[in-house]
Amino acid sequence: MEVNHISKSFGSKHVLSDINLTFEDNKIYGLLGRNGAGKSTLLSIMTNRNFADNGEVKIDSEDVSDNDSKLGLMYLMSEVNLYADGWKLTQIMKDSESLYGGFDHQLADHLIQEFGLDVNQKFGKLSTGYNSIFKLILALCLPVRFVLLDEPVLGLDANHRELFYSELIQSYSDNPRTFIISTHLIEEVANIISDVIVLDQGRVILNQPVEDVLAKTHSVVGPQKDVEQYTKGLNVIGHDMMGTIRANYVYGDLDDRILPDTVQLSNFDLQKLFIFLTNQYEGSGKNENK
Amino acid sequence: MEVNHISKSFGSKHVLSDINLTFEDNKIYGLLGRNGAGKSTLLSIMTNRNFADNGEVKIDSEDVSDNDSKLGLMYLMSEVNLYADGWKLTQIMKDSESLYGGFDHQLADHLIQEFGLDVNQKFGKLSTGYNSIFKLILALCLPVRFVLLDEPVLGLDANHRELFYSELIQSYSDNPRTFIISTHLIEEVANIISDVIVLDQGRVILNQPVEDVLAKTHSVVGPQKDVEQYTKGLNVIGHDMMGTIRANYVYGDLDDRILPDTVQLSNFDLQKLFIFLTNQYEGSGKNENK
Structure with missing residues (x-):
């Protein structure tokens, strides 16, 4: 069809x-x-x-x-x-x-x-x-x-x-x-x-x-500075902060950059991806202000 | 109140x-x-x-x-x-x-x-x-x-x-x-x-x-015979079969019985517990007949 x-x-x-x-x-x-x-x-x-x-x-x-x-x-x-x-x-x-x-x-x-x-x-x-x-x-x-x-x-x-x-x-x-x-x-x-x-x-x-789709989802979690350094230039579609720990959510291929020991990589789920891709409030810093 | x-x-x-x-x-x-x-x-x-x-x-x-x-x-x-x-x-x-x-x-x-x-x-x-x-x-x-x-x-x-x-x-x-x-x-x-x-x-x-509640949920997964042996006398509220592998879902305390090497224990989630506790069809063998 x-x-x-x-x-x-x-x-x-x-x-x-x-x-x-x-x-x-x-x-x-x-x-x-x-x-x-x-x-x-x-x-x-x-x-x-x-x-x-x-x-x-x-x-x-x-x-x-x-x-x-x-x-x-x-x-x-x-x-x-x-x-x-x-x-x-x-x-x-x-x-x-x-x-x-x-x-x-x-x-x-x-x-x-x-x-x-x-x-x-x-x-x-x-x-x-x-x-x-x-x-x-x-x-x-x-x-x-x-x-x-x-x-x-x-x-x-x-x-x-x-x-x-x-x-x-x-x-x-x-x-x-x-x-x-x-x-x-x-x-x-x-x-x-x-x-x-x-x-x-x-x-x-x-x-x-x-x-x-799921293979391209990456949550990058660790100290804020290391996470921002590692994800520089990647397609970051969302983030969370918990105290000094930052999670950046990336959608797309990771190139062969080196992952610092302090930073952890995993995949995230389809609903979370959907929310990031369609959230009109994304980028307003909403999560950080809480 | x-x-x-x-x-x-x-x-x-x-x-x-x-x-x-x-x-x-x-x-x-x-x-x-x-x-x-x-x-x-x-x-x-x-x-x-x-x-x-x-x-x-x-x-x-x-x-x-x-x-x-x-x-x-x-x-x-x-x-x-x-x-x-x-x-x-x-x-x-x-x-x-x-x-x-x-x-x-x-x-x-x-x-x-x-x-x-x-x-x-x-x-x-x-x-x-x-x-x-x-x-x-x-x-x-x-x-x-x-x-x-x-x-x-x-x-x-x-x-x-x-x-x-x-x-x-x-x-x-x-x-x-x-x-x-x-x-x-x-x-x-x-x-x-x-x-x-x-x-x-x-x-x-x-x-x-x-x-x-969650601490009392136990999924017991392994070869059918071992799982049934291990869960004998426990409060089994649901089960699944995948080929020869059986999962028995237990709600309640496990006593100090010995877990066989072939059997894996983990917890299961609240929605699954709810479904088992309130499912009027439970015990009809529905899952096995498929």
């Missing part, structure tokens, strides 16, 4: 500015961004629920807009409810099966039991958590090539989040397909996703395999 | 069954529980927004119900909005200041700037994230002895969550008081809270300092 030159404005606000992305088959992508970065808008444009001002979305080189056979290859689970309140969950599953031409009933029964979902309930009567769970079951059981999940674990407690992640991995391993997961709980998906895409203010600022 | 024998039913459902808790001054409590465990009901009863069928809540040995001077010592930030849509945020802050007899304007100005909140907006026009942020600012700036936070980071992105945790610690250290934080993001508060209370199906199943 290709996203080519997608732009979108609401009034004078540029929500998406010339977005170009390629989603390969059978990969699990994390689509990360701050509130308002444009993630939900992008996902809704990709699935034709919203229209771009410019650009196109293609599957197998065909434009997806108003292309029912291509649109039928994608399912978007999002906060926006597609179903009317008062419909029985069983009816929604049946209708979705007709629409998409299939439904994995065996997996659905398993998930319904594991999550303890009462399918005789009516849509609109569900708690936030079970609303998410019901839509996740549709997303995992419909026969689509691209599963797009926008805040999949909204309202789920820790037990149900863990259960969902493990069922997602199982479903992916039984039936490989492409997942695009947008979430604020970055550390919880860091071990699940193979590639990370970061949107910031409507632009793609990172798009790489997670492994490569 | 004391919670004595609080019980509450909705129809035939026992939401809270004989809850007894003591909250000491200047501690930060984590109030954890699954969806539907009774956390929000308990917090709303403690602040007189809801009524218990039995029991009482006392501050300094005085019952708080209909006791304005005691109720004025508590602020509950929750999903329920106390303010009418259309009110200006500045007006709500002014009214709250009159009601509680004080407001930390210096801290409020700092937080408003750090979070980028526009205080000329109207309540009801805020996004989920900024709705939470506004209520958090009230919670931190009002002069109360007990700050009760129900899902404080709802809708906040990773950057704003980190900012909130660091501002909470700063505010607590400048002005120690009691915090009671209810959240599903257990690992994110694990380093902030001093004590953990776990509610499960309306009952308190854990109430201890975090340090003591």
Whole structure:
């Protein structure tokens, strides 16, 4: 699937500015961004629920807009409810099966039991958590090539989040397909996703395999003077001070400079990297003033 | 503050069954529980927004119900909005200041700037994230002895969550008081809270300092036979299998039994403990069947 030159404005606000992305088959992508970065808008444009001002979305080189056979290859689970309140969950599953031409009933029964979902309930009567769970079951059981999940674990407690992640991995391993997961709980998906895409203010600022990204994170900790000396000229994206000890956070390759004995190197995690890359307050010295 | 024998039913459902808790001054409590465990009901009863069928809540040995001077010592930030849509945020802050007899304007100005909140907006026009942020600012700036936070980071992105945790610690250290934080993001508060209370199906199943709790978590990993031999008679609350390697998760003291060379011991984290203690599916062998 290709996203080519997608732009979108609401009034004078540029929500998406010339977005170009390629989603390969059978990969699990994390689509990360701050509130308002444009993630939900992008996902809704990709699935034709919203229209771009410019650009196109293609599957197998065909434009997806108003292309029912291509649109039928994608399912978007999002906060926006597609179903009317008062419909029985069983009816929604049946209708979705007709629409998409299939439904994995065996997996659905398993998930319904594991999550303890009462399918005789009516849509609109569900708690936030079970609303998410019901839509996740549709997303995992419909026969689509691209599963797009926008805040999949909204309202789920820790037990149900863990259960969902493990069922997602199982479903992916039984039936490989492409997942695009947008979430604020970055550390919880860091071990699940193979590639990370970061949107910031409507632009793609990172798009790489997670492994490569994490290999480029370096926290450099030691006496302030030594740390500043060692990191001179490197891409320092954040820092902390604890008394006289300084941590500089570097993103990028370290050259073959010599590490002083007083300074310790390690990697840092994806959520921390995300915060540094997207933090508008970075560089204000906020951490030092405390 | 004391919670004595609080019980509450909705129809035939026992939401809270004989809850007894003591909250000491200047501690930060984590109030954890699954969806539907009774956390929000308990917090709303403690602040007189809801009524218990039995029991009482006392501050300094005085019952708080209909006791304005005691109720004025508590602020509950929750999903329920106390303010009418259309009110200006500045007006709500002014009214709250009159009601509680004080407001930390210096801290409020700092937080408003750090979070980028526009205080000329109207309540009801805020996004989920900024709705939470506004209520958090009230919670931190009002002069109360007990700050009760129900899902404080709802809708906040990773950057704003980190900012909130660091501002909470700063505010607590400048002005120690009691915090009671209810959240599903257990690992994110694990380093902030001093004590953990776990509610499960309306009952308190854990109430201890975090340090003591974590010291009693033991993951025992090794060849299945050795692990089962070593953990015989211990309180095994969960397990995993990876090929022929088994992990048994123990909660409780290990006696002086001898650890085989093939078996490795370490601690596990609060969220994992919580999941094991509250997982109704535990013991079904779910993990092994995959």
